[in-house]
Amino acid sequence: MATTAPDNQSPVIRRLDGTELAGKVAVVTGGSGGLGAAICQRLAEAGAAVVVGYNSSQQPAELLASQLPVVAGYNGEQPHCALAAPVTDGAAMKQMAEQVSERYGRCDILINCAGTTRYCPHDDLEGLDDELIDRILATNVRGPFASVRAFKSLLQQSGSAGQGSSLVVNISSIAAVTAMGSNVIYCASKAAVDNMTRSLARALAPAIRVVSVAPGLADTEFVKQMDQSWRDEQAERTPLKRLAAPEEVADAVIAAAAYLTFTTGNIIAVDGGRPLS
Numbered sequence: 001m002a003t004t005a006p007d008n009q010s011p012v013i014r015r016l017d018g019t020e021l022a023g024k025v026a027v028v029t030g031g032s033g034g035l036g037a038a039i040c041q042r043l044a045e046a047g048a049a050v051v052v053g054y055n056s057s058q059q060p061a062e063l064l065a066s067q068l069p070v071v072a073g074y075n076g077e078q079p080h081c082a083l084a085a086p087v088t089d090g091a092a093m094k095q096m097a098e099q100v101s102e103r104y105g106r107c108d109i110l111i112n113c114a115g116t117t118r119y120c121p122h123d124d125l126e127g128l129d130d131e132l133i134d135r136i137l138a139t140n141v142r143g144p145f146a147s148v149r150a151f152k153s154l155l156q157q158s159g160s161a162g163q164g165s166s167l168v169v170n171i172s173s174i175a176a177v178t179a180m181g182s183n184v185i186y187c188a189s190k191a192a193v194d195n196m197t198r199s200l201a202r203a204l205a206p207a208i209r210v211v212s213v214a215p216g217l218a219d220t221e222f223v224k225q226m227d228q229s230w231r232d233e234q235a236e237r238t239p240l241k242r243l244a245a246p247e248e249v250a251d252a253v254i255a256a257a258a259y260l261t262f263t264t265g266n267i268i269a270v271d272g273g274r275p276l277s
């Protein structure tokens with residue numbers, strides 16, 4: 001990926017050389033979504049074999065897996081693949097872990113990026129019906145837990161192999177602390193994710209590290225479709241005066257996996273200082 005000019009609007013995206021995560025296997029739920037795709041791309045650039053997890057987007061996930069860069073060391077073989085990862089189905093997640101085990105024999109990095117929400121003003125309590133609340137909590141809270149439960153054994157094997165701990169990254173949100181986000185339950189779900197990160201970091205140490213990466217508003221296709229004046233207002237309210245590039249969120253994942261090797265149970269914010277204003 002090219003290095004871009006360091007002006008106020010475009011972040012510097014650093015070049016990875018493919019050695020950072022060489023030999024590692026990374027699983028990304030919600031892997032073909034706006035942030036998930038950027039995370040898959042950067043993991044592949046760092047040398048990992050990437051499993052793009054999907055729920056409804058099988059074709060986009062397969063296309064993405066086929067287009068991810070293949071760095072040296074794979075002798076021309078395609079290391080990446082797409083697999084079904086419906087996080088609300090605990091049995092299906094166990095099946096996915098078995099498929100990863102059969103195909104790769106290991107899993108070193110698990111990124112819980114699947115998530116769902118729907119906009120509902122915080123004072124519209126009737127707008128948040130029980131069905132929507134259950135869907136958000138099942139996907140955003142039960143989902144990452146089910147995913148960690150399914151991959152615990154594989155992650156423990158990698159993390160006990162003497163090459164440092166394996167890693168779980170839960171993609172939460174600054175909504176967890178600001179209580180500003182698409183709706184009340186979405187914010188609560190992300191606070192639950194951060195809390196779960198801490199519990200699991202304690203419970204799964206020393207073999208497995210667990211962190212949250214908590215983005216502010218990121219400039220994904222979904223957000224690009226929003227009203228420009230609303231996006232401008234969000235950028236204006238952010239001390240760094242712009243939204244996050246998806247690659248910047250992805251680079252927090254790369255940092256946690258490749259460099260922050262003594263970090264566990266932490267919430268890594270990628271928010272341009274938004275909670276300060």
Ligand SMILES: NC(=O)c1ccc[n+]([C@@H]2O[C@H](COP(=O)([O-])OP(=O)(O)OC[C@H]3O[C@@H](n4cnc5c(N)ncnc54)[C@H](OP(=O)(O)O)[C@@H]3O)[C@@H](O)[C@H]2O)c1
Binds near residue numbers: 030054113116
């Ligand atoms: N974009 C932002 O500004 C922002 C800010 C803070 C936090 N986040 C968080 O970042 C994560 C990714 O968000 P995004 O912006 O990339 O959203 P997105 O483009 O809408 O992607 C959401 C992803 O979640 C997957 N998903 C939804 N329900 C699922 C289920 N039941 N099982 C498995 N996968 C499921 C979708 O998979 P399919 O398409 O295959 O159904 C999709 O890949 C979410 O957890 C979100 O809360 C985003």
